[in-house]
Amino acid sequence: MKQNIKKLGYALLSTFIILILYLTYLMVQQGEALANHPQNRRLAAKEAAIIRGTIYDRNGVKLAETRWLGDHGQRVYFTAGNVAPFAQVVGYVSEKYGSSGLEAAYGKQLLGLTDADAVKNIIDKILNRTPRGHDLVLTLDTRLQMIALQALHGHRGAVVALDPNTGAVLAMASSPAYDTNTIGNPGVWTYLNNNQNGAPLLNRATQGAYPPGSVMKIITGAGILANVQVQPGDTLSCPGYVVVDGSKIADNRAHGTVNFIKALAVSCNTYFAREGLKLGWDGFIDTANKFGLTKSPDLGIPVRSGTLATGERRTQSQLAESSFGQGDTLVSPLHMALAGAAIANNGVIMKPYLVQEIRTASGSTLQRAEVSPWLTATSPQIANIITQGMLGAVEWGTGTGAAIRGVRVAGKTGTAETKTARDPHSPPHSWFVGFAPADHPKVVVAVIVEKAGSGAAVATPIAREVMAAALFEH
Template sequence: MRNDMNDLAKNIRKVALGLLSLLVILLFYLTYIQVVQSDFLIAHSLNRRTLEAFRMIPRGMILDKSGEKLAYSKKVGDSFKREYPYGSIAAQVVGYDSITYGRSGIESTFNRDLTGNNTSIAHLGAVSHLLTNRSGNNVVLTLDAAVQETAYKALGNHKGAIVAINPSTGAILAMVSKPSFDPNEIDQQWKRISTDKNSPLLNRVTQGLYPPGSTLKVMIAEAARREKVIDLKEKIYCEAALKIPPDYVLQESHLEAYGNINLEEALAVSSNVFFGTLSLKLGYKKMENTFDRFGFKRSVGQELQEVASHLPDFSSLGDGDLAQTGIGQGSLLVTPLRMAMLASSFANEGKIMRPYLVDKITDLDGSLIKTFAPAEWLTPTTPQLAGEINKMMVRVVRDGTGTAASLPGVLVAGKTGTAENAQGDSHAWFIGFAPADNPQIAIAVIVENSGFGGSIAAPMARQVFKAALQ
């Protein structure tokens, strides 16, 4: 009998110890969720408890730089519904807010500011809903709604993207991606939008990867001058094609032979033979270093959610592939944002400012809560070399391939590109800035499968320049 009692006591102790262990594990897990994971779970776009709780509170407005409403909350019954006055024009930037499908864009990345739930008590979960503001804060963007609308209309029915930056601050003035969608209809049209083969939800400015084509030649020109492989007066004889041993041939567009030309002339006519030759003179190591100097291997931060550039393995490139890379072809893929940043380096005396989209956070009455200051990101080149490329880009627009981007009375700098595309027709590119002698705007335009940059992308850039400089 005594043995049976001892066995029972042992079993009770084992069960008690097991239950206590499970309780400790449960408490540890709850603490982990409440403390470590709280910020992630609260901010998650599919957190339905947070979505439902804050549906009863008016989210703050999303405004452009001048106070133009891009998103606001409208009372419907006992809750609030999001309204987007600019619809598809700013859809990928502003994003959407849906109980069913979550959030995207600024609505997602600045959700806690927009709900007013950005305080130190946010991790308390449901309890925090009783203690937070009864209205959200406003998010003021660097975007200029008028420039944004102009860029959207300039793209017309084409697929592509336009991004415009203030080169001296990094403030994004316009960020357009097409095809787009109407965030006012996100719940009703989700199936059609989310399954569209043209990917309207994709922000092509930061998430689209393209070969940059001849727009990259401005960077190769800078590298050639920096590494002293050519001076400003030296000429290279350019035939219609460049034969690269053992069996590769790099051809000029339209098989045009330019004869003896210097660097500035070569950029103006966009000679493949000239820049292919410069790339071979530079070699794979200096080419790789150039991409690194201009930040193509580095992230600009999480706010813009930009995908990484796809760079070739330079050490394994043959001469033919190296020459292709030097004219923006081969396996090289970049975002339009990166090309606008490249243009801005020659507009801003060799400095690249970190691109940013949010200017400040204010409360319901407009009182300042937080500001976002401009910050220098990289200095890839010198003021002297930046000035040289600036002048060459002015000539491209004055009497080269980019004349369609010119504006009366304004000195415009630019570079066109026609990027061959293995999946279809060539992409049309234009990068540049204006006024060239006092730059206020740097731009990148990519028009998918549409042909020549000088005839397609440059006129679009001209419209955006005009709107920004009015």
């Protein structure tokens, strides 16, 4: 009997110790994440008594603000027509559905509930004042965002525009968008979640997973120039196909004699497949890592890291196809914009950011974004050679639709095949990545339009419109 009591005591003591350790783990390791989780009802209860801070664009346009109706605050979002252009980036706040986007990522700051706000909150409580959170000033430009979204014409896709010199995100449009003001309306949430075709809640700019097609050649090209014994002037003959492991991989056409610059400008798959095979899997993966393709920059909102072929999938034919953006490679438009920014900024990718400042309600700056390098993708010399190929693409190659009068534009088109055994007639994704002015870049733009056709025909004119709008304010 005593033995049974002793065993029971040990069991209870062990359970008690495990419980203490688990609770300690939750408090120390998971406490911050759980406190800021979008579905945390305690945070929602606190918010009911706080005036949530306002979110502004870079020019002072209100993108989200709390308006009080009696004793109840209502979050109101900037709209154009029947959509909120910043829906997937700014996100939403809902008593029933939690929060998303920057509203979720900066919830504590917007509510004034950071550790630094503790004294102020105590004073507010003593003086019986309604607490007010802090404001966010974003890097986004409303005019540019609306132009980007309108240029997509409601097609599924995304546009990302960056300042390559600082990493500031100027536009991040995802289509289709939706009206965040209607989230709480009956049936709207169900529709948004069940709309599998449009998937409006998905931020395609950061979480879309797409084969990059030929825009990948600016990354592969950097690896080839850095690691393969090839000079920009070295030539090879493109018969319109390449044979790898006994399989024939067709090109878009026979390009004849090409060197690196021409191959990039006319988008010769054969050139990049052959040189990519010389680069090898190790060189290809190392180059992709240097460009941040498989990394997720700390942007505040969720970003899907790019993925490459793994394990037994790393065959020679897979490498050949991956070298020109097909195969198993999947990337987001943000990652391709950052790749373009690397070329525009002499090989250095600046850390991308969306929040420029955090301010008090009275306008005092609490925190300002620090401009800093994120990755060194390649050398200035190689970036310059790739720029020459991208200039050729716009001046006489596949990207002539991106030309802007009086401005030298560097760009790369991409047409990413989406055909499968189940859907052999699926149209390709349309891509373009470019920057301008080529000599002193001020803006980098990445565009994808899902299953819309060739990059030259569809994505390129959209990129041109966005770049021109960024360069010319009126």
